[in-house]
Every structure is written in C-alpha cells, then in structure tokens.
Amino acid sequence: MAYLSTNPAKKERFLCIYPAYINNKKTIAEGRRIPSEKAVENPSCAEIRDVLTAAGMNVLFENDKFYPREWNRDVQFRGRVRVQIKNEDGSLYQDKFTSKKDIMLYVAEMIPKLKTRTQKSGGGDSAAQQGEGGKKGKKKKK
Template sequence: MAHLTTNPAARERFLCIYPAYINSKKTLAEGRRIPVEKGVENPSCTEIRDVLTAAGLNVEVEGVKMYPREWNRDAQFRGRVRVQLKLEDGSLCQDKFTSRKDVMFYVAEMIPKLKSRTQKSGGADAGAQQGEGGKKGKKKKK
C-alpha cells in the first residue's frame, strides 16, 4: 500500500467514500447516497476500511478529512476512505465492484456482520436490561 501516496496520478483513480454516504440516520440532503433500508446506523471509517480490506481492495483512510455537509465536528464523524476500483491500465481490480454504488451497497451489507457490531449490540442490550432492573429495585425500596 506504499504506492498510494507516492504516485498522485494513481491516487486519483481512488474513489472517496465518506461514512455519511451509507449512514441510515442521514437524509439525502445530509449526504446519504443509498436507500435508508440498505444503510447502516452511524458507520465509521475504520468499519468501512475493515470490510473493504477483507474484500481484497486497496484502501486508505484519511482520518483528518471531513464530509463537507457534516455539521458535527466530533472525531466519530471524521474521516474518509479512499478505495481503488481500477488498475493503472483501466481494468477493474475486482469484477464484483464495477461502480461506486456497488462498493457502497457491499459495505452497507457487511458492516452489520462485523464482530465489533454484533458484540456491541449484545453488550448494549444486556447493559440496558441491568440498568432497568436496578431502577426498578430502587423504586420498590422507596
């Protein structure tokens, strides 16, 4: 992956994917580019990178960049991912990714299957149940 930054002409072949493009919490005006039902709730650049790297694509994360329409300046919403779809001769890197939309739909489909997502949702549910149980116990004591 060292050739990403050394050759600016090759880098132009990389397309940019911002997390807002696949965020189901965003509206079309806020930058979502795929249907809500296919989107992912608050995806991060690292999740996008992990999915695309696992798919065998050449990927680079630019953590300091921000989507221009993003009003929230938190670190969670920063970053963009550059993905190489075509080689220098113009042929596709992988046949299943022919366009920007193909990449976005694939990422949106795969992010919910990540271990970090499945563990977080399970942990959050258990934590919420414990919190509710504690609150109910306190009310009974009063």
C-alpha cells in the same frame, strides 16, 4: 495500505467513501447515497476500511478529512476511506465491484456482520428496550 501520490492518474482510480454515504441516520440532503433500509447506523471509517481490506481492495485511510456536509466535527464523524476501483490500464481492480454504488452497498451489508457490531448490538438492544419501558411507565403515571 496504498500510497496515494500526487499523480492525477492515480487519484482518478481511488474513490472517496465517507461514512455519511452509508449512514441510515442521514437524509439524502445530508449526504446519504444508498437507500436507508440498506444503510447502516453510524458507520465509522475504521469499519469501512476493515470491510474493504478484508474484501481484498486497495484502500487508503485518511483520518484528517471531514465530509463537507457534516456539521459535527467529533472524532467519530472524522475521516474518509479512498478505495481503488480500477487498475492503471483502466480494467477493474475486482470484478465484483464495478461502481462506487456497488462498493457502498457491499460495505453497508458487511458492517453489521463485524464482530464489534454483533457484540455491541446484543447489549445495546436490551438497554434500549429497558429505557423505553421506563419512559412508557412514567407517562402512564402522569
């Protein structure tokens, strides 16, 4: 993990990534910054941190921060990830990440491939389908 000092030059090289930026449940007005078809359903800071750490990026997890536009203060919506995109000399930390948008799109692409996501989605889909079927049946009976 990286240590973020009070040096302004260091802070400039670390970008803030909030989960709302890549959440497909959010509108652009609510803070989503990538197209909804590429975004992820309710990402967490821990997932963002895990993906960026696995990619070899220098990250800092701040779980005491809130996204200013987020009205819900629950634990799952708390936190942000700071990621270093440039070195001290101004060169890119990694060539494949040239901008904040590149990082957000990469994270949104990789989060669904995490083991926690693949295990959850298998059970969640069948439960959602059963619930929808029950609702449809009740509507027909009325």
